[in-house]
Amino acid sequence: MAANGTGIPTPRSPLARILTDKKRDAICHDDSGKSVKAQTIDELHSLQRKRSAPTTPLEGTQGAFATVSEDERQRQQLQSISASLASLTRGTGPKVVRGDPAAKSTQSVSHVTHHHHVEAPTISVSDSSLKFTHVLYNLSPAELYEQAIMYEKGSFITSSGALATMSGAKTGRSPRDKRIVIDDTTQDELWWGKGSPNIEIDEHTFMVNRERAVDYLNSLDKVFVNDQFLNWDPQNRIKVRIVSARAYHSLFMHNMCIRPTIEELENFGTPDFTIYNAGQFPCNRYTHYMTSSTSIDLNLARREMVILGTQYAGEMKKGLFSVMHYLMPKRQILSLHSGCNMGKDGDVALFFGLSGTGKTTLSTDHNRYLIGDDEHCWSDNGVSNIEGGCYAKCIDLSREKEPDIWNAIKFGTVLENIVFDEYTREVDYADKSVTENTRAAYPIEYIPNAKIPCVGPHPKNVILLACDAFGVLPPVSKLSLAQTMYHFISGYTALVAGTEDGIKEPTATFSACFGAAFIMLHPTKYAAMLAEKMQKHGATGWLVNTGWSGGSYGTGNRIKLAYTRKIIDAIHSGSLLNATYEKTEVFGLEIPTAIEGVPSEILHPENTWGDKHAYKNTLLKLAGLFKNNFETFTNYKIGKDNKLTEEILAAGPNF
Numbered sequence: 001m002a003a004n005g006t007g008i009p010t011p012r013s014p015l016a017r018i019l020t021d022k023k024r025d026a027i028c029h030d031d032s033g034k035s036v037k038a039q040t041i042d043e044l045h046s047l048q049r050k051r052s053a054p055t056t057p058l059e060g061t062q063g064a065f066a067t068v069s070e071d072e073r074q075r076q077q078l079q080s081i082s083a084s085l086a087s088l089t090r091g092t093g094p095k096v097v098r099g100d101p102a103a104k105s106t107q108s109v110s111h112v113t114h115h116h117h118v119e120a121p122t123i124s125v126s127d128s129s130l131k132f133t134h135v136l137y138n139l140s141p142a143e144l145y146e147q148a149i150m151y152e153k154g155s156f157i158t159s160s161g162a163l164a165t166m167s168g169a170k171t172g173r174s175p176r177d178k179r180i181v182i183d184d185t186t187q188d189e190l191w192w193g194k195g196s197p198n199i200e201i202d203e204h205t206f207m208v209n210r211e212r213a214v215d216y217l218n219s220l221d222k223v224f225v226n227d228q229f230l231n232w233d234p235q236n237r238i239k240v241r242i243v244s245a246r247a248y249h250s251l252f253m254h255n256m257c258i259r260p261t262i263e264e265l266e267n268f269g270t271p272d273f274t275i276y277n278a279g280q281f282p283c284n285r286y287t288h289y290m291t292s293s294t295s296i297d298l299n300l301a302r303r304e305m306v307i308l309g310t311q312y313a314g315e316m317k318k319g320l321f322s323v324m325h326y327l328m329p330k331r332q333i334l335s336l337h338s339g340c341n342m343g344k345d346g347d348v349a350l351f352f353g354l355s356g357t358g359k360t361t362l363s364t365d366h367n368r369y370l371i372g373d374d375e376h377c378w379s380d381n382g383v384s385n386i387e388g389g390c391y392a393k394c395i396d397l398s399r400e401k402e403p404d405i406w407n408a409i410k411f412g413t414v415l416e417n418i419v420f421d422e423y424t425r426e427v428d429y430a431d432k433s434v435t436e437n438t439r440a441a442y443p444i445e446y447i448p449n450a451k452i453p454c455v456g457p458h459p460k461n462v463i464l465l466a467c468d469a470f471g472v473l474p475p476v477s478k479l480s481l482a483q484t485m486y487h488f489i490s491g492y493t494a495l496v497a498g499t500e501d502g503i504k505e506p507t508a509t510f511s512a513c514f515g516a517a518f519i520m521l522h523p524t525k526y527a528a529m530l531a532e533k534m535q536k537h538g539a540t541g542w543l544v545n546t547g548w549s550g551g552s553y554g555t556g557n558r559i560k561l562a563y564t565r566k567i568i569d570a571i572h573s574g575s576l577l578n579a580t581y582e583k584t585e586v587f588g589l590e591i592p593t594a595i596e597g598v599p600s601e602i603l604h605p606e607n608t609w610g611d612k613h614a615y616k617n618t619l620l621k622l623a624g625l626f627k628n629n630f631e632t633f634t635n636y637k638i639g640k641d642n643k644l645t646e647e648i649l650a651a652g653p654n655f
């Protein structure tokens with residue numbers, strides 16, 4: 001509330017005065033208007049909700065492919081959910097029932113509980129075999145809003161209609177707490193050891209944590225279950241089930257995974273992969289391998305993921321991405337941590353980059369079709385998005401610079417950890433009080449020019465994004481295939497604060513394949529596939545610095561988004577391919593001398609530095625960091641012979 005100099009607070013909005021109409025009869029009388037067709041208040045309220053086609057099929061609805069009766073199908077579905085929730089030591093699953101335990105009056109009309117409602121006894125955990133777990137199955141966004149607002153502290157509707165939520169103590173991923181079960185198969189198949197994101201746990205520890213999560217979930221009055229898909233390529237679609245305790249998590253995954261149609265849901269059957277998100281409950285530090293109260297555990301053999309001790313929703317989508325990084329290469333499909341869009345003429349571009357480098361921002365382009373902002377597959381048929389939604393950073397979001405993302409923040413969108421005005425519920429995107437890593441998760445069709453289905457032909461341009469806090473990489477360079485591989489394997493950026501828990505200032509980071517946190521196999525496996533595909537389909541590689549210019553972080557400034565967009569436009573249109581190039585020293589990068597709409601002097605970073613000596617020193621320092629980092633990869637072979645490996649090694653900095 002603003003002070004007005006008198007010490008008396010100004011009312012935030014004066015209410016209109018109530019005026020009585022003097023001309024009308026002064027006598028009070030009953031409303032003589034037509035009365036509703038209801039005898040009781042319950043009946044009246046039952047009129048409010050029309051039976052409709054919900055995300056969960058109505059009883060009696062016969063789907064196009066239905067082969068069993070609706071009752072039988074619903075029974076099978078509940079049995080499948082009960083099996084998902086079963087304790088593996090007690091053998092049987094809990095008694096599950098559909099619907100909200102609290103919504104008694106709703107239940108008589110609710111499509112989800114009509115047949116199966118059983119009074120839920122309020123009991124203690126020790127009576128778990130007697131209690132019912134209420135299942136809220138594939139609820140609609142509106143239903144999830146109601147659940148969040150009624151039961152989850154920190155849930156509010158913002159002025160644009162989005163659901164503001166809080167992820168709790170963790171506001172970013174916890175890569176040091178992500179663990180993978182090592183068994184006879186994964187021991188040989190996966191990448192372990194130095195540089196690998198895969199921290200091992202044994203099968204037994206996984207089961208301990210799984211049981212902990214399942215017991216926690218079953219101790220609750222209700223759980224949310226989402227049955228959805230990953231991957232828009234119909235031949236390589238994966239069925240996922242997400243069991244979670246929060247409406248926030250359910251709505252997040254509703255937005256981020258592919259939403260099934262009613263027919264697809266009727267025939268969903270058994271999921272290929274299941275997430276148990278018990279993020280509100282910690283893991284037990286006395287459990288072997290646990291080093292904190294957080295653990296994100298992946299078991300590829302069981303096709304399960306368990307989350308304990310973190311409610312950050314991004315953990316679910318990125319956990320599934322890791323699974324895709326395992327499953328897809330087995331089918332000769334390359335999984336990519338990249339954004340992807342397509343021009344009017346069908347030219348596809350990939351945007352690789354670590355968190356905060358611009359995948360979401362630059363793939364969301366009003367003049368192009370959006371295929372996806374973060375996770376893709378490249379198969380023999382072209383590209384496909386893995387997800388059904390986007391997860392945009394919204395720190396300092398502005399309507400002018402990022403109109404499509406701004407407009408996507410409306411009803412249905414989950415807004416994580418943002419700060420809003422108590423009264424107007426307008427979001428202050430500049431406010432970092434909760435975290436720097438504020439996020440919006442929305443279905444991809446909230447972007448007006450989304451390409452549905454989210455698939456496209458083979459990429460023409462492969463853009464590697466690096467946010468260089470040192471300010472020595474050029475705003476854009478054209479890469480040879482060997483250079484593309486060198487920079488792809490290096491995966492350099494100066495990590496921007498926030499997304500990974502604990503990082504508060506930009507630091508130079510190398511993350512193989514621009515996503516070491518998610519890759520399962522050795523980086524050279526993915527690099528070899530990328531090289532082969534780029535060669536086969538004639539794609540051009542580019543390195544774009546979305547980071548600093550005019551000096552390092554602290555002295556210079558981040559390159560204007562408007563300039564980066566002009567650079568990207570020139571790549572898409574093909575005009576940059578025909579520009580005049582000069583070669584830089586040390587990194588040997590080909591840089592254009594002019595780009596329409598971009599001041600030419602910024603194209604060579606040396607021009608923007610006041611202190612040329614400092615520039616040279618910083619350039620050499622960064623080159624040294626690249627060299628050190630690449631040592632891990634020098635012994636690995638990429639491709640069929642050693643030729644490409646040697647070329648890749650030679651494509652790094654020379655000094």
Ligand SMILES: Nc1ncnc2c1ncn2[C@@H]1O[C@H](COP(=O)(O)OP(=O)(O)O)[C@@H](O)[C@H]1O
Pocket residue numbers: 353354355356357358359360361362373391392393394395546547558559560561562564
């Ligand atoms: N020149 C630039 N290019 C790209 N992004 C920029 C630039 N300058 C500032 N930004 C900001 O950096 C952030 C990039 O984040 P985002 O696109 O979400 O990255 P990613 O999807 O790769 O994690 C956005 O908040 C964007 O507004």
Ligand SMILES: C=C(OP(=O)(O)O)C(=O)O
Pocket residue numbers: 172173314315318354355356359360374391499
């Ligand atoms: C969700 C994430 O992705 P990105 O920052 O790449 O958009 C993340 O890294 O947690």
Ligand SMILES: [Ca+2]
Pocket residue numbers: 337354355359374
């Ligand atoms: Ca990402």
Ligand SMILES: [Mn+2]
Pocket residue numbers: 359360361373374391392393
């Ligand atoms: Mn992103």
